[in-house]
Amino acid sequence: ALFTTERLSVRKFRAEDFEDLAEILTDKEVTYFEPYETFTKEACVQEAINFSKSDEFFAVVLGDKVIGKIYFSDRDFGSYEIGYTFHGKYQGKGYAYESVKGMMAYAFKELGVRRIIAEVNTRNEKSVRLIERLGMRKEAEHKEIFPRKDDANVYEDFLVYAILKKEFEQC
Numbered sequence: 001a002l003f004t005t006e007r008l009s010v011r012k013f014r015a016e017d018f019e020d021l022a023e024i025l026t027d028k029e030v031t032y033f034e035p036y037e038t039f040t041k042e043a044c045v046q047e048a049i050n051f052s053k054s055d056e057f058f059a060v061v062l063g064d065k066v067i068g069k070i071y072f073s074d075r076d077f078g079s080y081e082i083g084y085t086f087h088g089k090y091q092g093k094g095y096a097y098e099s100v101k102g103m104m105a106y107a108f109k110e111l112g113v114r115r116i117i118a119e120v121n122t123r124n125e126k127s128v129r130l131i132e133r134l135g136m137r138k139e140a141e142h143k144e145i146f147p148r149k150d151d152a153n154v155y156e157d158f159l160v161y162a163i164l165k166k167e168f169e170q171c
Contacts, residue, residue, distance in 0.1 A: 002058060003110075005102040008095060010070065013051035013059045018044050020066035021051070024087045032149060033124040034085060060086070060099045067095060070103050078114030080107060096130055104134065108165045115164050122157040135171035136161035 001009040013021075022044035024030055031038045039047060051057040051069070060068035068086035075081050082103065086096050107113040118136060120127045139162050144155035 001061075003102055003106045005098045007062065008067075008099050008102070009061045010058050010099055010102060010106075011061060013048060013054070013057055013066075013069070015049045015052050017051070017059055017066045018048035020087075021048050021069070024066075024068065024085055027088050030085060030088050033121045033127065035146065037149075058103070060084075060095065062090065062095065068099065070099060072103060072107065075117065078112070079117065080113050080115070081117050081119070083118065091126070097133060100130070101134055104163070104168060108168055113165065115162060116168075117160060117162045120159050120161065122159055128159065131161045134163070135168060136163045137167075 001011040003010055022039070022041045025039035025044055025047065026041055028038050051059075056071055056073045058070045058072065059066045060070060067090040068084060071081070071083035071085075073081045082100065084096055084100055104116055107116065116136075117139075118131050119142075120131055122128070122141070138159055140160040142158045142160065145158050146156050148154040148156055
């Protein structure tokens with residue numbers, strides 16, 4: 001594992017994670033605010049392989065089940081973007097908070113990351129609350145960026161949050 005928390009471990013994806021990944025990525029509600037379409041089960045086989053070869057996607061594991069994924073991508077100059085997607089049945093139990101906070105701590109301490117950002121759809125209230133609980137502060141609001149999935153004539157607004165290493169160390 002990359003790191004462990006009280007209840008979870010976070011590690012690189014493996015090709016054999018495709019079934020657990022499919023439970024997450026085939027759920028229309030879970031993927032609604034994601035910048036990609038809902039997956040088919042078949043597509044998840046290849047996606048698990050892609051994730052296993054990537055340095056940007058990490059599996060959040062409870063026991064031996066993948067319950068979520070964390071996206072962590074280099075944006076240059078010591079700045080990284082973080083994102084997350086969690087299985088519907090495991091939402092609201094603190095797993096996202098625990099694993100994302102763990103990822104942030106790992107990144108600041110072990111990887112020498114200076115700054116972490118997150119972009120969140122303004123209508124994704126659960127995610128906005130999570131980001132704020134993690135101590136991130138709002139830096140910007142981008143108006144009308146992407147078309148809404150269920151109505152291409154309506155464009156979604158996004159909030160940009162960030163936290164510096166020195167701010168994280170104080171929370």
